[in-house]
Amino acid sequence: MRRAQLMMQLEQVGPSGYALAVSLLGNTDDAADALQDAVATVLRVRSYDPAQGTFKAWFLAVVRNRCLDVLRQRKRRPQADMESAEIETEPSEGPEALATRDEMTAIVKRELAALRRPHREILILREFLELGYTEIAEVLGIPPGTVMSRLHRARSALADRVKSYG
């Protein structure tokens, strides 16, 4: 792929990559670093093959792999990263603040951030980034048939958490 074409494609998929990184890593600083590494890798390697799927899915898979590396590093040194490993769930937001905003959206935001990583990422890919099942399978490296069942479990888990608010 020619460099100009590659940069144009990156311009289009950049925000999606950033949103995925924020949702996986839980804070914007780590997400920015991960995205920067992913973009640098893409510019250096340029190994995208259109036969394997869309550019967006391929790029998101690169971003996700970089995020998983960061998460693995966090596990190896938990003390240093204890603070940054916290998911940004607006802890200062009390019941009154929730009531003044769109309550449902605020609850969903909080509970989405608290979900297990496989559930959170598949919901972000589907609902937030609006990827089809084939693209989700490409990003996560799982069979397309698994996408529907995992998405179902993720939605059920989120629904159960939201229900607990009554």
Place this chain on the structure above:
Amino acid sequence: MDEACAKVDELLSGYLDRELTQKDRQQVDLHLESCARCTARLREFDSLSTSVGRLRDEMDPEDRERWRKVMDNAFDRTLRGIGWLLLVGAVLLLVGYGGYEFILSDVEPPFVKWAVGAVYLGLAVQLLSVLRQRLSASKTDKYKDVEI
């Protein structure tokens, strides 16, 4: 949850996302006509889907623009890498060519050639020593990932 509901429940995500085959879709449609429980479950999923999608609109405008800065940094970093590669490659080429010409030259006396050779060798040994030290430190330094 009876067997029919359990079977349809697994298909509700695909139904909502319009990813089912026509046969499965018809099966879910048929079941939903007579099952209030599964219809409520579908509404619940739909509502959650809308709420998660709404988070996109709530994204901080600063965050929306932040990715652009990130991309620019990555482009700059790649360009810097290419620049360093060119610089180091050219310097090594010139130094190598200079050394080669110097060795073949008949103008300088042999002791000058030996002395200059020793300078080259000394520099190479120093460089290798520093590289070895850095490599060893990077493997054992527990603060290597701490950003200042």
